[in-house]
Amino acid sequence: MQTKTTILATTALTLGLATGAAAQEVPPAAEDDVLKIGLIYTLSGPAAALGEQARNGFMLAAERMGEIGGMETEIVVIDDEQRPDKAADDARELVQREEVDFVVGPIFSNILVAIHQPVTETGTILISTNAGTSNFAGPDCHPNFFVTSYQNDQNHEVMGAYAEQQGYQNVFLMAPNYQAGKDSLAGFKHSYTGGVAGEVFTELGQLDFSSELAQIAAFQPDALFTFMPGGMGVNLVKQYDQAGLSSIPFLSAFTVDETTLPATQDAAVGLLGGANWAPDLDNEANAEFVSAYIEEYGHVPGTYAMQAYDAAQLINSAVSKVGGDLTDRDALRAALKEADFDSPRGDFSFGVNNYPVQDFYLVEAVKREDGMYGTSAQEKIFDDYVDTYAEQCQMGAS
Amino acid sequence: MANLFVLQLLNGVQLGVLLFLIAAGLTLVFGIMDVVNLAHGVLYMVGAYFVATFAALTGSFWWGLLLMLPAAVAVGLILEVVVIRRLYARSHLDQVLATFGLVMIANETVKIVWGVSPLSVPMPEILSGSVPLMGPLQYPVYRIAIIIAGLAVAGGLYLVINHTRIGMLLRAGATNRMMVSALGIDIGKLFAMVFTLGAVLACFAGALVAPILSVDTGMGESVLILTFVVVVIGGIGSIKGAFLGALLVAIVDTLGGVFGPILLREVLDPSAAGQAGRMLAPMLVYILMAAILFARPAGLFGGRA
Numbered sequence: 001m002q003t004k005t006t007i008l009a010t011t012a013l014t015l016g017l018a019t020g021a022a023a024q025e026v027p028p029a030a031e032d033d034v035l036k037i038g039l040i041y042t043l044s045g046p047a048a049a050l051g052e053q054a055r056n057g058f059m060l061a062a063e064r065m066g067e068i069g070g071m072e073t074e075i076v077v078i079d080d081e082q083r084p085d086k087a088a089d090d091a092r093e094l095v096q097r098e099e100v101d102f103v104v105g106p107i108f109s110n111i112l113v114a115i116h117q118p119v120t121e122t123g124t125i126l127i128s129t130n131a132g133t134s135n136f137a138g139p140d141c142h143p144n145f146f147v148t149s150y151q152n153d154q155n156h157e158v159m160g161a162y163a164e165q166q167g168y169q170n171v172f173l174m175a176p177n178y179q180a181g182k183d184s185l186a187g188f189k190h191s192y193t194g195g196v197a198g199e200v201f202t203e204l205g206q207l208d209f210s211s212e213l214a215q216i217a218a219f220q221p222d223a224l225f226t227f228m229p230g231g232m233g234v235n236l237v238k239q240y241d242q243a244g245l246s247s248i249p250f251l252s253a254f255t256v257d258e259t260t261l262p263a264t265q266d267a268a269v270g271l272l273g274g275a276n277w278a279p280d281l282d283n284e285a286n287a288e289f290v291s292a293y294i295e296e297y298g299h300v301p302g303t304y305a306m307q308a309y310d311a312a313q314l315i316n317s318a319v320s321k322v323g324g325d326l327t328d329r330d331a332l333r334a335a336l337k338e339a340d341f342d343s344p345r346g347d348f349s350f351g352v353n354n355y356p357v358q359d360f361y362l363v364e365a366v367k368r369e370d371g372m373y374g375t376s377a378q379e380k381i382f383d384d385y386v387d388t389y390a391e392q393c394q395m396g397a398s
Numbered sequence: 399m400a401n402l403f404v405l406q407l408l409n410g411v412q413l414g415v416l417l418f419l420i421a422a423g424l425t426l427v428f429g430i431m432d433v434v435n436l437a438h439g440v441l442y443m444v445g446a447y448f449v450a451t452f453a454a455l456t457g458s459f460w461w462g463l464l465l466m467l468p469a470a471v472a473v474g475l476i477l478e479v480v481v482i483r484r485l486y487a488r489s490h491l492d493q494v495l496a497t498f499g500l501v502m503i504a505n506e507t508v509k510i511v512w513g514v515s516p517l518s519v520p521m522p523e524i525l526s527g528s529v530p531l532m533g534p535l536q537y538p539v540y541r542i543a544i545i546i547a548g549l550a551v552a553g554g555l556y557l558v559i560n561h562t563r564i565g566m567l568l569r570a571g572a573t574n575r576m577m578v579s580a581l582g583i584d585i586g587k588l589f590a591m592v593f594t595l596g597a598v599l600a601c602f603a604g605a606l607v608a609p610i611l612s613v614d615t616g617m618g619e620s621v622l623i624l625t626f627v628v629v630v631i632g633g634i635g636s637i638k639g640a641f642l643g644a645l646l647v648a649i650v651d652t653l654g655g656v657f658g659p660i661l662l663r664e665v666l667d668p669s670a671a672g673q674a675g676r677m678l679a680p681m682l683v684y685i686l687m688a689a690i691l692f693a694r695p696a697g698l699f700g701g702r703a
Binding site: 044177201203220231235259263 | 401402405406409412413509514515516517518521526527528534535536537538540541609610611612614615616617620652655656659672673676677680
């Protein structure tokens with residue numbers, strides 16, 4: 001019995017070492033005429049709605065283009081289950097066994113950190129359509145890594161700048177007690193210099209905010225700034241309305257958007273957020289994207305969908321530029337960097353760190369003319385905004 | 399500060415009555431049937447989904463609530479007959495495994511039937527809005543309604559358990575179920591009834607919170623742990639204990655979460671105080687549990703350790 005266990009353990013160990021070694025030797029890409037793209041999104045669990053929007057956005061673009069970059073296209077979709085360990089394995093499998101040319105995703109920053117190295121070290125291009133951590137924007141920037149969303153801090157900075165502009169002196173800050181929550185409040189304070197009425201960290205996944213709302217009522221701040229993604233935000237918004245606090249301005253990031261509005265509906269109307277886009281931005285590419293998306297999926301697209309849609313457009317533009325020759329990586333990277341496509345958000349280009357340089361808006365939740373709920377751009381806060389980490393990026397050869 | 403205290407006390411009581419509704423079923427099932435039911439939180443979630451569905455179909459929260467009750471009875475009976483009945487003679491480990499499996503099956507089923515996005519239940523018009531409490535402070539009418547509904551159920555349970563024949567059997571079953579079955583009571587029927595009662599109470603709790611929380615898969619697990627603490631503190635099998643335990647746990651949790659950071663702010667900077675206070679509050683609940691178990695190993699009203 002004991003020997004069997006030993007054998008089994010040794011086998012497992014050997015296999016583990018073997019795959020570890022293989023990761024270093026994978027050729028950049030398969031030489032065939034098929035463009036292969038792997039999507040890694042969170043498609044199950046409480047945050048599944050975000051991943052579904054992103055997948056829908058990418059698939060919509062792919063469907064409309066037929067052949068991406070004029071090549072026969074094959075798309076593999078993988079659910080990371082919001083587990084970094086699983087995502088890293090999935091990414092390795094996509095790169096080594098499926099030999100994909102591009103990996104697109106994920107939603108969450110901790111997943112991005114897990115899949116970044118397995119993908120980029122093999123020469124495969126990774127395009128993040130949502131997560132944009134500070135390390136990959138700054139010192140750890142990589143020529144094989146592109147972002148079509150934003151640097152994580154930026155939406156919070158937008159709200160800080162808005163609070164500053166409104167002359168608020170006393171803002172109540174609230175975020176869940178984990179890294180992104182702390183980063184969020186730091187981002188807000190980056191562009192806000194006024195006073196802080198209170199700073200509360202809630203439990204991650206908390207659903208009842210009655211005690212926090214009571215504190216807000218007691219402090220009567222000029223405004224509330226919060227970061228409560230997903231279900232937390234739905235609950236907070238509904239309870240904020242019920243507690244009779246609607247007279248206090250509600251500023252947020254990733255809290256009131258097209259993924260939560262179907263659940264909050266009227267309770268959220270009039271609440272403010274910061275974003276790089278809104279479904280009602282007035283330009284041709286956007287009108288086309290939004291109406292096609294609504295027709296196909298029956299709900300209003302959010303930034304998650306728009307950013308994934310742009311990733312497909314980005315790949316399309318670059319692959320067309322290099323004439324389908326995916327073996328010359330330098331040419332492909334250069335073509336990607338040009339970002340030669342019409343983004344629904346309007347101005348879009350890449351900075352030195354391959355993160356977007358784009359405009360940011362104050363958005364307000366509204367009931368749309370079609371009876372559905374969405375955000376609406378109110379005011380441009382930042383123009384061609386470069387993230388604050390870009391200057392730390394020294395892009396060397398890969 | 400006094401205003402804030404009163405407000406938070408109300409919040410605590412409101413959470414307390416909800417915890418009581420869930421814990422009452424759990425404590426009976428464990429006390430009388432000796433079944434560890436991890437899937438009890440599922441019933442809470444299902445109740446919320448039922449009321450969301452029925453309210454959407456009928457256009458009225460009240461109809462939704464009314465229709466939810468027979469559906470809850472059906473779910474309770476089906477679960478008891480199909481799964482729980484087979485676990486009575488098994489070890490606790492088997493029960494934990496089976497009911498944990500049930501949690502996963504239920505969560506996936508809910509996702510398949512209702513989708514992954516959280517659902518929303520409109521609040522009944524008559525209970526929306528808030529009433530002024532003191533100064534600028536207001537309190538939502540609906541939360542007051544939850545407190546009243548929860549207390550009414552607690553009162554009803556008290557009457558049933560202390561003044562009816564069924565209640566007598568329940569109390570006897572919690573103390574010594576072997577003796578009850580030896581006296582010729584159909585224990586199978588009693589068990590099915592207890593489990594269904596627990597299921598209905600949990601579903602009712604889920605239905606009550608549906609208008610204030612988003613209806614989401616996994617909402618059951620988030621309350622289940624606190625509910626277990628309530629059952630342990632109150633004493634297994636005791637409804638009275640569950641009531642007191644639920645209020646105690648909820649008030650300690652709520653007040654600790656608010657006033658912990660405020661007190662810590664005297665000695666720490668605000669952001670560190672916020673984080674430290676957030677860790678302190680859940681700890682307080684377990685410290686309370688440890689202290690009570692130290693003084694009374696069977697819980698406040700537990701018959702046996």
